[in-house]
Amino acid sequence: MTALPSHLELVQGVVLPKPVGAHPVLDFVNTRSEWTTRGPARTEWLTSYEAFVIWNSYAGLLSPATTFRLIEQAGSSPSEVVRRLQATLGFRVDLYDVLTGQATESTFDAAARLIEKASGRRRLVQSDDGPAWELPEDLALPLYNLALLAGDLLTGPAREHVRTCPSCGWLFLDPRGRRRWCSMATCGNRAKVRAHAARSAS
Numbered sequence: 431m432t433a434l435p436s437h438l439e440l441v442q443g444v445v446l447p448k449p450v451g452a453h454p455v456l457d458f459v460n461t462r463s464e465w466t467t468r469g470p471a472r473t474e475w476l477t478s479y480e481a482f483v484i485w486n487s488y489a490g491l492l493s494p495a496t497t498f499r500l501i502e503q504a505g506s507s508p509s510e511v512v513r514r515l516q517a518t519l520g521f522r523v524d525l526y527d528v529l530t531g532q533a534t535e536s537t538f539d540a541a542a543r544l545i546e547k548a549s550g551r552r553r554l555v556q557s558d559d560g561p562a563w564e565l566p567e568d569l570a571l572p573l574y575n576l577a578l579l580a581g582d583l584l585t586g587p588a589r590e591h592v593r594t595c596p597s598c599g600w601l602f603l604d605p606r607g608r609r610r611w612c613s614m615a616t617c618g619n620r621a622k623v624r625a626h627a628a629r630s631a632s
Contacts, residue, residue: 545580
């Protein structure tokens with residue numbers, strides 16, 4: 431079997447990008463390649479609803495038990511699963527535009543509507559640690575949970591530290607202002623190679 435590139439990992443049979451964004455919402459928008467082209471991605475990692483659920487588990491947003499139950503539910507609701515995946519990929523595009531300051535009014539409104547809808551589905555429940563907000567465990571859970579996290583990111587202080595990798599367009603948090611690349615092992619090294627080749631050719 432061919433070894434995976436260093437920025438990818440095999441998780442429950444699904445190839446996923448390793449987290450580099452320092453925030454799950456940013457790692458979510460980084461689940462496709464080449465945002466800089468804004469056309470179809472050369473590589474799409476969320477190729478199915480099941481892959482999206484597994485990514486959520488990998489990102490620490492879903493427990494193994496919930497992941498298993500959602501994948502079971504998905505098997506008996508193929509048409510809903512297709513709609514959920516389409517909504518997920520659409521939200522990812524809208525969210526990227528909002529986070530990078532490229533959103534039109536309609537794009538912002540679309541992202542805001544989903545975040546507001548997710549917020550409206552929360553229930554206040556009693557937990558071992560006291561009252562807590564909870565979303566219903568259904569096929570909408572992975573996307574709505576991410577939407578709530580996105581709302582917190584967009585309205586919180588971390589929003590000011592979101593940066594864009596100049597090579598691939600991936601997003602990451604840079605609270606210290608010292609980071610340029612999504613990953614030195616990938617985009618950073620490629621930039622070094624290109625700079626070296628340019629110096630050698632001159």
